[in-house]
Amino acid sequence: MTELEGPVWLLPAFAGFFGLVWGSFLNVVIHRLPLRESLVTPRSRCPSCRRLVASYDNIPVVSYILLRGRCRHCSGSISIRYPGVELAMAAASLLSFMRHGPSLEYLVELAFVAAMLALIFIDFDHQILPDSITLSGVVLGLALAWPRETLTFIDALKGAALGASVLFLVSEAYFLLKKVEGMGFGDVKMMGMVGAFVAWKGVLLTLFLGSLTGSVVGIIVIRRSGGDMKTKLPFGTFLGMGAIATIYAGERVIDWYSGKF
Helix, strand or coil: CCCCCCCCCHHHHHHHHHHHHHHHHHHHHHHHHHHCCCCCCCCCECCCCCCECCHHHCCCCHHHHHCCCECCCCCCECCCHHHHHHHHHHHHHHHHHHHHCCCHHHHHHHHHHHHHHHHHHHHHHHCCCCHHHHHHHHHHHHHHCCCCCCCCHHHHHHHHHHHHHHHHHHHHHHHHHHCCCCCCHHHHHHHHHHHHHHHHHHHHHHHHHHHHHHHHHHHHHHHHHCCCCCCCCCHHHHHHHHHHHHHHHHHHHHHHHHHCC
16 A cells, blocks of 8 residues: 555545445435436435435434434334445445555445445345446446556456356356246346456356355245245345455455465
8 A cells, every 4th residue: 555644544544434425325326226216316315204314314324323223203213224335335445445545446446346235235125237337337347447457458358248148148048948037137237247347257256156155045045935946036136245255355265266276
């Protein structure tokens, strides 16, 4: 990390705060984007009584704690997911800052994690992966590969092509064998986006981690609910988890695995 003047804690603290603020906005994206509502207006509202939330009740994490997870007006419960997303973004911002310092790579990494978190929860809630995130992410990932130092444009292009084509072929093969849709085309576009940011090796690791996590969760859900192998799970949620793990630990895992052969 580049040496900077001033207290050593100042910039990391700002990075954490920056993540909290963006985590608060990310909650808006997760809630409103699938409903095709404006991300700007109106201000945040209580999910129960629909009254506007005052600015002093909309401080990331702090307001949730002070209000004990309830609306000031109707005492309706507010999901713990809201501070959870804010804290997750704060942690991601701090971790990415510690890895890259105040740089383009820090911003790119944080934007990617934010997009993955949005897709994780939107797919979990609605079983959709919005094109406004996935397709825009493919374009942005390819565009940002030019100025990045850790990824070339060719690597990003190969990653996007591999990520999309692998899931497309798997989906088509499953349909031919079972005559039913195994996964939505949104997963294909999502992996195209992932590949544009993490290159082809990152795609393979993301697919492995996402499939592994999805399989474990699927078995648990089937056993507890009495379902069967046709029980549908939001695969994009697990791919998002795998992608975030790949961003932060993928290089070490890939190096370790390569060293074994």
